[in-house]
Amino acid sequence: MYSKGVRRVGAFNVALLGKWCWRMLVDKEGLWYRVLKARYGKEGGRLKEGGSHCSAWWRSLCRIREGIGERVGSWFENNTRRVVGDGNDTLFWHDIWVGEISLKFKFPRLFDFALNKECLVEDMRRRLGADGEGEGLWRRRLLAWEEEGVRECSVLLQNIVLQDSVHDVWRWSLDPVHGYLVREAYRFLTNYGESADGNLVDDIWHKNIPSKVSLFMWRLLRNRIPTKDNLVRRRVIHQDDATCVSGCGNAETTTHLFLGCEIFSSLWSHVWHWLGISSVFSGDLQQHFVQFTYMAGMPRYTHSFFTTIWFASIWVIWKERNYRVFQNTASDPSILIEKVKLNFFYG
Incomplete structure (x- = not known):
């Protein structure tokens, strides 16, 4: 684990690079954008990465743009919105x-x-x-x-109402009025990192959880597992192959796979029935984890109990996804809940 001081230095550097990423979006008539466009080219509305021949500075910007930085997942993309005029x-x-x-x-x-x-x-x-x-x-x-x-x-x-006199703009969700500010980005990265680190130390590296599962969860909560959208972003597979393996027709993202897919996420209703609880959980994976493991009204000592159940459920969904991808086999959700009980890492 990084020390707090090193993490803050890293967060500040990432926030500075994020400022350049923001400039590449909003100032396409600027000198730097035109220079980078002439050198690396443009595809899909964005500047190309340039492969192994690009500069270390530009490679760092591309990594921020692709969602890498201070273990916060796709922090830049998640806070960037296109507002259509x-x-x-x-x-x-x-x-x-x-x-x-x-x-x-x-x-x-x-x-x-x-x-x-x-x-x-x-x-x-x-x-x-x-x-x-x-x-x-x-x-x-x-x-x-x-x-x-x-x-x-x-x-x-x-359903979209276009306004002839209003130009399309980029909006930075952390500060919709002033746009991207290094100060606000730094505060977001450090605050997010501190809460995430606490959960990692106390929960992910649990003595009753196999190390391979803990490592998977560490990557999962940073959106670094090989879901199809991440594979497309890394140019491992074609965009045509990015749909969810369940056949629901949606793109396979981390959130969709574990929480949104009507096939895979149906396991959670079986888990709730098994535990005898009823609740509505967040559509954000990290918030879902916090809500599930710190169940309202439950004693504090049950946190470890619910943590291992959540990990077992996530692990079973991921294994089932891989069985469908690589072995072309599928299990019913009623079978998956039995696998959760079998893979229950507690005790």
Whole structure:
């Protein structure tokens, strides 16, 4: 574990790099953006990383942009939002402008068949039309089940009210008024890190939990496990292969896999029934962990008990996901709850 002093120095350096990442978003007419664009090129609305030939400084910025920094997961991306005005400067497929993920991950099949992958929101709304057909948008005629995704895109566009006199802007959620400030980013990173470190020391490295499970949880709570969205971000797999293995049609992210997927997350209802409790938990994985392990109204000594159950449940979901990916086998949730009981690490 890092000492507190080292962590704070690291957090300050990361916050400074985050300032440059923010400038690359909001100041595309600036000198540095134009220099980097000329040297590394541009793809998907963002500057390319440049591979092994890029400078150490630019590689560090790309790592921050991709969600690495002070063990807080995708802190920069999670606090960056695209606010659509007239829709003339927001990339329909690449930017996160509606929902929590970009539409190229939500509709990977459609993105693969799109003729213009750099199209803007305003252009897409005009060309897609109210009927949802979008003639001339795709490389081939879509199948019936693929057209369902097109109609869903059409509904998204119909629910967005574009304002002709308002430009699209980036908004920093930690300070929507002033934008990115190193001071606020540093405070977020250090405060987040202190609470996360406490949980790691007290909970993840538990004497009754196998070391391989503890290591997995350490990576999980920092969004560093090889879910499909992370594999796409690292260019290990194609975007077309990023959908959840359960067949639900959504992109496989950490939050979706363990909390949002109707197949995998149904295990939690079996866990609650087994424990004889009923509750509504957060849709954020770390908050879900805290809520579950510090169950309201329960004595303090039960914290270790609920921690090991949460770890066992997460571990079973991950193993089941891998069985489906690599062995093409699937188990019913009623079987998974028995595996949770079998893998219960307590005692």
